[in-house]
Amino acid sequence: MTLPRRAILAAPALVIGSAGAQPAGWTVATEYPATSIPGEGVAHFAAAATARGMPVTAAAGAPDGYRSAAALDVLAAGRFAAVDAFAGALDAVDPVFLLSSLPFLTASHADAARLRDLARPRYAAAAQARGAVLLWTTPWPPSGLWTNRPVTKPEDLRGLRVRTYDATGTEVLRAAGAVAEVLSFAEVDARLAAGTLDAVLSSGDGGAGRRLWRWLPHFTEANYAWPLSLAFASAPALAALPAAQQQAVRDAAVDTEARQWRAIEGRLAANRQVMRENQVGIHEPDAALRAALRGAAAGAVTAWEARAGEAGRAILTAYRG
Template structure:
């Protein structure tokens, strides 16, 4: 590619992200001024979306991926990320939106995809994988199952994004079981909603986009989330207490429409695969400092963090969690039970 053409393509992606214009519209504006514009095709634009902020782990993943792809394809492919559900698509709707071509690609939180396939609830099972290393091993173990489930939805799995540990944001401290029973919790999947109910709280499965109005009107007074998602959404404006219950380290998934994937040249697919691999590597690496950064930001905004939950509260949650894991195994069938057996056996061998 002509060097100037390469610079123009990269500039188009940057300007599109900054201004909100589509990359294709900007290409149309600048094309007459590019050398040999009539001889060079416009970059292929992938509209990508997430319901999370640009500063969240999924948001940073989309930005990283777009930059990696633009560089590795020399501007011939231009992913255009959008954030905060501005594309009108929440995580639960993402597979259908991508499959049906409303979007070419996007990020979806795994916990919201349980109705698509219960395998996606694996990473958010309570108290199963509660450290970075454990979450990474479980993700690697289940990757082929995730990819196969997305293939059935007309999608190709690009990369996985891990979340920091899930905790409980509340409007007041949770020091007793009575405190827990006063909570109306936003849960992020049906499993976590069931766990919270079994432990004594009220709970409902809500997307972040749907949860924010409920926080404002007071019908929700607690949120199950990591410090990452919470920090990005400024949950401290409503919920100034965070209890580090170590519930799970769930995953988000970034996929692309299968037809869009197949329409790429072999060289482009190789470049996108390399970009996805590089993005996922950076996402896992970010976790090493992310928790510290989130904790500092939360404390700076007046959040009281309880790193030692009350034993009675933790025991109630863990007992409810154990039952929920059993329910999931029944629902997902033999493959899920086999995955967990392999995972737990490997974990036992490490100790």
């Protein structure tokens, strides 16, 4: 099936953990907490679809062990009908999913929206090739470093044990001197409680949702990236829906995307307020640290362009032009 550029489709949910008969309603899952912006997105979608006559339940906080990296496998197995996934976690599926989290490529909400529009057809095609369809996109606030001590200069990174959210972030932080590894957000709490992490690369939003300040009372506003989460559903299941329910889901997904991109505009100030209320130290990197991170990032972006091929380079050329 060929999808138009802005097509937003959906598929029915199955009983969690089972590929048995489809119930009347769906479940849409995210690994992020309900207070995060993806968590709010799945809740909004569930409410919007249900109000239009298609019952949907939102499940936040990694239900049934769900992880973003397994999003398309989860859909194929019928564990959930629809899922939100951090895009960068799907780089093994297609390098285009790393695009929004490339370091220092986007510097604002407007930049992130323009890159989204250029990349949307490629996101949809990569999903369709694996039996999924794109539902909506969610912007994250810019990524920074949650740390157990202030990080403001290059030497503060040396030996810092950091969780990253994708392979590019790992490469960049290792090049800058940190000991970095990719971890699902759902794994972070246990690692912090065990004392085997010193820092987490995440937005203030993700950290606020998980209350990272319990272990990491400092946040460095690196403005590293404005990454996306993407919501998908199973393409084969679409044909099983009555036309009215298909339309309900399409409309709810369009409504959810609009809501998510409106919500991000006030999110930064709200996150900073919550962080300050919880005694989080908010820091700016000095010029040397900014230069070190940008220098470390250059090779990662070049490597991504090589992996992404002509299609990926075309998106970047259009964006930079």
